[in-house]
Amino acid sequence: MIKQTAIAIVTLLLVIIGGCSQGNAVQDNGKIKVVTTVGMITDIVENVGGDYVEVTGLMGPGVDPHLYKASEGDVQTLADADIIFYGGLHLEAKMSEIFEEMDARITTVPVSKNIPREKLLDFIGYPGQYDPHIWFDVSLWMSATETVRDTLIEYDPEHKERYDANADAYLQKLKELDNYVRQKVGELPEDKRILVTAHDAFHYFGKAYGFEVVGLQGISTQSAAGTGDVQRLVGFIVEKKIRAIFVESSVPERNIKAVKEAARAKGWDVAIGGELFSDAMGNQDTFEGTYIGMVTHNIDTIVNALTP
Numbered sequence: 001m002i003k004q005t006a007i008a009i010v011t012l013l014l015v016i017i018g019g020c021s022q023g024n025a026v027q028d029n030g031k032i033k034v035v036t037t038v039g040m041i042t043d044i045v046e047n048v049g050g051d052y053v054e055v056t057g058l059m060g061p062g063v064d065p066h067l068y069k070a071s072e073g074d075v076q077t078l079a080d081a082d083i084i085f086y087g088g089l090h091l092e093a094k095m096s097e098i099f100e101e102m103d104a105r106i107t108t109v110p111v112s113k114n115i116p117r118e119k120l121l122d123f124i125g126y127p128g129q130y131d132p133h134i135w136f137d138v139s140l141w142m143s144a145t146e147t148v149r150d151t152l153i154e155y156d157p158e159h160k161e162r163y164d165a166n167a168d169a170y171l172q173k174l175k176e177l178d179n180y181v182r183q184k185v186g187e188l189p190e191d192k193r194i195l196v197t198a199h200d201a202f203h204y205f206g207k208a209y210g211f212e213v214v215g216l217q218g219i220s221t222q223s224a225a226g227t228g229d230v231q232r233l234v235g236f237i238v239e240k241k242i243r244a245i246f247v248e249s250s251v252p253e254r255n256i257k258a259v260k261e262a263a264r265a266k267g268w269d270v271a272i273g274g275e276l277f278s279d280a281m282g283n284q285d286t287f288e289g290t291y292i293g294m295v296t297h298n299i300d301t302i303v304n305a306l307t308p
């Protein structure tokens with residue numbers, strides 16, 4: 001009886017698995033169906049997977065991954081995937097359960113998984129969590145690239161050579177990007193390396209490239225900025241004579257504008273130095289719509305606005 005039940009369950013599972021995916025077989029067009037969350041991950045997969053993958057990114061320009069909830073359509077898209085890549089470390093805070101469910105039958109991989117824990121920062125305001133914004137340290141994003149490469153090779157070993165070659169080429173570009181960021185930072189006097197922005201996306205950037213990073217939300221443990229936070233931040237800006245503060249593409253502008261107004265009331269005119277891409281890239285088919293373009297835009301914007 002038990003044996004019969006077990007056989008029935010196994011049969012049922014086989015039917016479900018057979019119906020939902022084709023195992024390691026590729027799709028009709030011969031491509032592996034990959035679904036990603038943020039654009040930065042989509043970009044890695046396109047670069048490393050090349051012609052062998054068909055990538056669907058769920059989150060476009062200006063989308064905040066911390067708040068993003070999967071639609072019914074997204075769940076269907078995820079269920080139809082061969083491989084799912086996401087950021088992990090609770091970046092996609094509202095999607096954790098979906099990823100757990102998908103992981104039971106689809107290769108579901110957080111790209112942060114091979115970063116040594118000692119390289120991760122605590123997430124200010126979220127006790128017990130790591131900061132998920134790893135893409136702002138280019139060397140950590142290189143680890144994410146290697147994780148994508150290794151996953152694709154494991155899934156599709158036949159094309160290992162191509163994935164290796166694609167990944168090598170992309171990693172080389174990322175190394176050059178890392179060098180570029182360091183060179184730009186080097187142009188800025190050390191006491192000007194202070195980045196004030198609306199939320200806490202830039203701590204890996206600060207640690208990797210030697211900036212003091214002050215986020216409006218990070219100044220307290222509340223996730224929403226209150227008036228007390230604004231006053232403390234304004235005091236800091238006036239005292240340090242900070243030339244510019246920055247808005248972010250996926251965060252409402254009003255918080256940082258309130259800071260600017262309050263600083264002016266205290267007699268210090270701080271500029272809005274421009275828009276930084278934090279948790280989403282720029283528009284598709286633009287340079288800023290790539291990871292390399294996004295990082296380049298950010299460092300150019302920061303250094304130009306803070307240079308005396």
Ligand SMILES: [Zn+2]
Pocket residue numbers: 066133199200201278279
């Ligand atoms: Zn964020």
